[in-house]
Amino acid sequence: NEYSYADYDEYYREYYTEMYSTTVMGSVKLYKLEQEFMQILKKSTIELQKQINMIQIYLKYFKRPKCSNQNECKKYVAKPLNAFRLMRRIHQDWPQWLKLIKSGNEADYIKQLENEIVPKLPESHDMLEMLKNLHRVETTYGIRVHDYANGKMPKTQSNWTLTVRDCVTMGNYGYQIHDYQRAGMWYQYALNQRPEVNGESYKQMLGDPLDHARLKYAQTILIHAEVHRNEPALAMQEIRDEVEQVLSEVDAKSINDLVNDRLHQSVTEFELNDNQTTVYNRYKHRWAHMSGCRGMFRQHTNLVCRYNFTTSPFLQLAPMKLEEISLDPYIVQYHDVLSDNEIEDLKREGIKGTMINGWTSLKSSNATENESRTIVARVAIMSPSLEIVQRINRRIIDMTGFNIEESKTIQLAAFSVGGFFMPHYDYLYDRLLDTDVLKKLGDRVASVIFYAGDVTEGGATNFPRNQLVVQPKKGSALFWYNKFDDGSPDPRSLHSICPVVVGSRWTITKWIHQDSQMFLQPCSLQPSSST
Ligand SMILES: O=C(O)CCC(=O)C(=O)O
Numbered sequence: 001n002e003y004s005y006a007d008y009d010e011y012y013r014e015y016y017t018e019m020y021s022t023t024v025m026g027s028v029k030l031y032k033l034e035q036e037f038m039q040i041l042k043k044s045t046i047e048l049q050k051q052i053n054m055i056q057i058y059l060k061y062f063k064r065p066k067c068s069n070q071n072e073c074k075k076y077v078a079k080p081l082n083a084f085r086l087m088r089r090i091h092q093d094w095p096q097w098l099k100l101i102k103s104g105n106e107a108d109y110i111k112q113l114e115n116e117i118v119p120k121l122p123e124s125h126d127m128l129e130m131l132k133n134l135h136r137v138e139t140t141y142g143i144r145v146h147d148y149a150n151g152k153m154p155k156t157q158s159n160w161t162l163t164v165r166d167c168v169t170m171g172n173y174g175y176q177i178h179d180y181q182r183a184g185m186w187y188q189y190a191l192n193q194r195p196e197v198n199g200e201s202y203k204q205m206l207g208d209p210l211d212h213a214r215l216k217y218a219q220t221i222l223i224h225a226e227v228h229r230n231e232p233a234l235a236m237q238e239i240r241d242e243v244e245q246v247l248s249e250v251d252a253k254s255i256n257d258l259v260n261d262r263l264h265q266s267v268t269e270f271e272l273n274d275n276q277t278t279v280y281n282r283y284k285h286r287w288a289h290m291s292g293c294r295g296m297f298r299q300h301t302n303l304v305c306r307y308n309f310t311t312s313p314f315l316q317l318a319p320m321k322l323e324e325i326s327l328d329p330y331i332v333q334y335h336d337v338l339s340d341n342e343i344e345d346l347k348r349e350g351i352k353g354t355m356i357n358g359w360t361s362l363k364s365s366n367a368t369e370n371e372s373r374t375i376v377a378r379v380a381i382m383s384p385s386l387e388i389v390q391r392i393n394r395r396i397i398d399m400t401g402f403n404i405e406e407s408k409t410i411q412l413a414a415f416s417v418g419g420f421f422m423p424h425y426d427y428l429y430d431r432l433l434d435t436d437v438l439k440k441l442g443d444r445v446a447s448v449i450f451y452a453g454d455v456t457e458g459g460a461t462n463f464p465r466n467q468l469v470v471q472p473k474k475g476s477a478l479f480w481y482n483k484f485d486d487g488s489p490d491p492r493s494l495h496s497i498c499p500v501v502v503g504s505r506w507t508i509t510k511w512i513h514q515d516s517q518m519f520l521q522p523c524s525l526q527p528s529s530s531t
């Protein structure tokens, strides 16, 4: 399988290009870029002001009596020196003034904007990725638009408010992906906002967002109603085309009447159907994933915390705090297994190396240009030659008793807001075992996830089939089996990651492969043997 350069280019872009939207660092870069932009704009006002001052002086100083008819003009130029001065000014001075005015276009600040800001602007796929992330948080947690726009997350309050333009953009995204329920709520919210301070000036420059929102809202109302009346009869896109066609033919007043009528109802039809249109309810596991993320699983009690002394000789000296999350299937969380310093070392090395985009799925061979794949995290595959990686591998051996001789890399992942993973199995079974590396290593019998940080809100590891969620806790590690002792896959190991709501989520993933374990006793970890 050799890559041509063209393929490699594509590969490079897909996996290596850092987007602003997918990491906190990316957002920091954007924040700095905006500050730079503001600096340059500030400079531009000074330069422009200078120019304005000069022009005003010119206008004042060279003020002439206005000649409103032929005779008056004649009278002025009849004085010979006036004619001379007129000639001289126009011949000598005016070109200079023209130059001054034109120089505005070559001003430093414009060059700076072009050279330093424009090349760094985010592209539309970057913006799209961010909208996907926000939409995922919104729909997974069922956050109301009013709350979202005011930073009120299910568990934490953040200090932000979205502007009308922000809300219309959220609406447009919903509309674009056929989520008319969310689109309707965002448009409605935007249209109900009081006019912004300086709104008129913004409108002049950026256009009136509400003009557009009014029409979109009307379209959304009709599409939403039609979709619910008529679900299987027409495809979404057909309904949309039809509604857009109909509304392009009616007068503005009818649209306004429709919009105004709806706007003043306090609870809209959109809100009433809260979980009908999200994609999640079409799939059982997706639904369970969402329930878990929303905190709807029952609480598990009767489990214990204890110290693990037994897995390795080392543990007899430094036992690990172990919390049983579930006995069957066996899922445990080790606490305080990574120190803050180790975490810092690891992140530093990870960031220093190459981080690549972690995608939701492999690119299918018949993928079209804008296939709906999503970046879930930035990932670094870290080499076992690094001291910190050796330490962590040592820790994994101590914790689990497994042999990881053959696969000593570890994977660092950074998820930013919206970062997630849909329910999946870590075992490959017969899926990818035909690749050389995996043939050698064997399937992934067990998985270890270290939490390299706390997450302010969201980001739980979710086991939908067991109705269990585990919130990341800095320095702790989660361990579970993906397969039964006989090597057959355990479907209860299905797991997912709830979207990050606030903050970022750092983890280290280690898959424990089958073949190194041939001569070990995986059942030594069963709770019966260690209590
Ligand atoms: O980070 C987690 O909680 C789980 C990660 C995961 O499922 C994976 O890397 O396979």
Ligand SMILES: [Fe+2]
Pocket (backbone or CB within 6 Å): 424, 425, 426, 447, 495
């Ligand atoms: Fe996984």
